[in-house]
Amino acid sequence: MSIKKVLLTGATGRTGSLVLKKLRQRTAEFAPIGFARSQSKAQEIFGSSSGFVFGDILDKPTLKQAMKGCGALIILTSAVPRMKGTPTPGNPPEFDFEPGGTPEEVDYHGQKNQIDAAKEAGVEQIVLVGSMGGTDENHPLNRLGNGNILIWKRKGEQYLMDSGIDYTIIHPGGLVDEPEGMRQFVVNKEDRLLKSRESCTIPRGDLAELVVQALIHPQAKNKVFDVICLPQEDNTGVVNTDFAALFAQLTAIL
Ligand SMILES: NC(=O)c1ccc[n+]([C@@H]2O[C@H](COP(=O)([O-])OP(=O)(O)OC[C@H]3O[C@@H](n4cnc5c(N)ncnc54)[C@H](OP(=O)(O)O)[C@@H]3O)[C@@H](O)[C@H]2O)c1
Numbered sequence: 001m002s003i004k005k006v007l008l009t010g011a012t013g014r015t016g017s018l019v020l021k022k023l024r025q026r027t028a029e030f031a032p033i034g035f036a037r038s039q040s041k042a043q044e045i046f047g048s049s050s051g052f053v054f055g056d057i058l059d060k061p062t063l064k065q066a067m068k069g070c071g072a073l074i075i076l077t078s079a080v081p082r083m084k085g086t087p088t089p090g091n092p093p094e095f096d097f098e099p100g101g102t103p104e105e106v107d108y109h110g111q112k113n114q115i116d117a118a119k120e121a122g123v124e125q126i127v128l129v130g131s132m133g134g135t136d137e138n139h140p141l142n143r144l145g146n147g148n149i150l151i152w153k154r155k156g157e158q159y160l161m162d163s164g165i166d167y168t169i170i171h172p173g174g175l176v177d178e179p180e181g182m183r184q185f186v187v188n189k190e191d192r193l194l195k196s197r198e199s200c201t202i203p204r205g206d207l208a209e210l211v212v213q214a215l216i217h218p219q220a221k222n223k224v225f226d227v228i229c230l231p232q233e234d235n236t237g238v239v240n241t242d243f244a245a246l247f248a249q250l251t252a253i254l
Helices: 016-025 039-046 060-066 103-121 140-146 149-161 192-196 204-216 243-252
Strands: 004-009 030-036 052-054 072-075 082-084 094-096 125-129 166-172 174-176 185-188 201-203 223-229
Touching: 004 016, 016 030, 016 039, 016 204, 030 039, 030 060, 039 052, 052 060, 060 103, 072 103, 072 204, 094 140, 103 125, 103 149, 125 149, 125 204, 140 149, 149 166, 166 204, 174 204, 185 192, 185 243, 192 223, 201 204, 204 223, 204 243, 223 243
Parallel strands: 004 030, 004 072, 030 052, 072 125, 125 166, 166 223, 174 201, 201 223
Antiparallel strands: 082 094, 185 223
């Protein structure tokens, strides 16, 4: 099997950095390159900034250059809401986005740039992490900073689906920084999990593993799905190790 060169954007993010660490361990399969904005952040997380290309996803020429020779792209960028001021009792926190960092810019134009650059560079496969909740235009996340974040994320996803490149689009539930590999994955579609379960969370490490597995298994190609992990108390003790079967399950869920 030949080694696949993979560009990972959002590589200094909380999930992206975990994916990069995992890919770096699989030296027989992957030659990963991290794409990030900040050299000092990469240095802080990884102890070195080697294996990175630094740039902004709003700058398409840098993206295109970074994607040369890549067989796959992982999109783990996202607009990040920031809290305005300090919330006080009775006054809920307010949010905005940094200039140039709105969901329209990052999650739509930034994703579109990545997909266009990938297409021009001949990238064959894209794994994109979005979010659950996108079927509901009135979802509270859309009101954060008036950013309509889920709406712009879904527009970016539609652009990917129309691109002709093989895709896997993962919509995780709420991300938590808990140990990975302890809870069973549950997959479904179109926010049915959100509507039917009280707890819809997934550890970032488990999501990172799923992203890596989506690169490996052809059963994950051209699929869009939601994913959570069973809460500890509902766990049957089964931890998924057969990712091909997990992805294949999606074909039967209509
Ligand atoms: N938080 C949740 O509960 C939740 C739930 C469901 C889905 N999700 C989604 O899951 C994904 C991963 O979440 P996370 O919390 O692990 O991500 P995160 O830590 O917020 O990372 C976002 C990444 O995007 C990068 N980024 C933002 N704008 C950029 C730009 N213009 N150019 C280049 N990079 C840019 C950031 O760069 P810097 O490192 O330089 O800041 C950061 O690395 C996101 O898409 C998120 O929306 C989150």
